[in-house]
Amino acid sequence: MLKILGANISPYVRKVRVYLAEKNIPYELEAVNPFAAGPEYRKISPLGKIPAMQDGDVTLADSSVICAYLERKHPQPALFPADAAAYGRALWFEEYGDGGVSTLTSVIFRQRVVVPLLFKQQGDEAAVQACIDKDLPPIFDYLEGQLGDNATALVGGQFSIGDIGVATQFVNLRHAKCTVDAGRWPKLAKYIANVHARPSFAAVIAEEEAMFKPKA
Ligand SMILES: N[C@@H](CCC(=O)N[C@@H](CS)C(=O)NCC(=O)O)C(=O)O
The missing domain is CATH 1.20.1050.10 (Glutathione S-transferase Yfyf (Class Pi); Chain A, domain 2)
Structure with a gap:
C-alpha cells in the first residue's frame, strides 16, 4: 500500500493526506519526526523534511512533488485544472x-x-x-x-x-x-x-x- 511518512500536524503532510482523501486513495501514515530523522529516512528525503512517500519502488520527498506524481497516476477527480x-x-x-x-x-x-x-x-x-x-x-x-x-x-x-x-x-x-x-x-x-x-x-x-x- 502507498505509504506517507511524516507527522500529522505538519501542514505539508496534511496537504498530501487531504489530497489523497479527495481522491479516495488508500494509504498508510508512518510516523517520522523530522527533528530526529535518521540516515535511512534521509535516503528518501535528503533534506530530512516531511513528508516523504513510498509507492512500491518509487520514493519521493516534498508535498508538491508527491501530489504532482500522484495526479499523473490518479488523474480523476482532477485536482490540477486542465486549462x-x-x-x-x-x-x-x-x-x-x-x-x-x-x-x-x-x-x-x-x-x-x-x-x-x-x-x-x-x-x-x-x-x-x-x-x-x-x-x-x-x-x-x-x-x-x-x-x-x-x-x-x-x-x-x-x-x-x-x-x-x-x-x-x-x-x-x-x-x-x-x-x-x-x-x-x-x-x-x-x-x-x-x-x-x-x-x-x-x-x-x-x-x-x-x-x-x-x-x-
Ligand atoms: N517543501 C516541503 C516543506 C516540508 C517541511 O518544511 N516540512 C517541515 C515540517 S512541517 C520539516 O520537515 N521540517 C524539518 C526541518 O526543516 O528540518 C514540502 O512541501 O514537503
Whole structure:
C-alpha cells in the first residue's frame, strides 16, 4: 500500500493526506519526526523534511512533488485544472500556501504549539503578536482580494491543489488559536470555514484536535 511518512500536524503532510482523501486513495501514515530523522529516512528525503512517500519502488520527498506524481497516476477527480491559466493559478496558490501563508505558521504555530509541546519551553508570545500585527494582515488582505463571492475555491469555482495548499496552513493557525476575523476578512473567513468543512479536511482536523485535547 502507498505509504506517507511524516507527522500529522505538519501542514505539508496534511496537504498530501487531504489530497489523497479527495481522491479516495488508500494509504498508510508512518510516523517520522523530522527533528530526529535518521540516515535511512534521509535516503528518501535528503533534506530530512516531511513528508516523504513510498509507492512500491518509487520514493519521493516534498508535498508538491508527491501530489504532482500522484495526479499523473490518479488523474480523476482532477485536482490540477486542465486549462493552462487555471493550472498556473492553482500552482501559484499551492506555492503561496507553502511559501507565503507558511511564514505565519512558522511563527504562530511554532511558538504557541511546537515550542511548548515538543521542546517543553515557553513560546515567544511577543514574536507571535508582532507576526499577527505586521505579517498577517497583508497575507489575509491578498487572499480576501483573490476570492470571489463563491467562497469554496480560489480558482474558477473548482476545488484544486491551490485550495489544499492554502487551507492546510490555516489548520495550523487554528490549532494555535489564530482564526480569521470575519469582520475584517469576511470572504476569507467563509472560504476557510467551507474548505475545512470538506470531509477530507474535517477528518484530519478531528484527528489532530483529539491529540491536543488534555487527557482526562
Ligand atoms: N517543501 C516541503 C516543506 C516540508 C517541511 O518544511 N516540512 C517541515 C515540517 S512541517 C520539516 O520537515 N521540517 C524539518 C526541518 O526543516 O528540518 C514540502 O512541501 O514537503
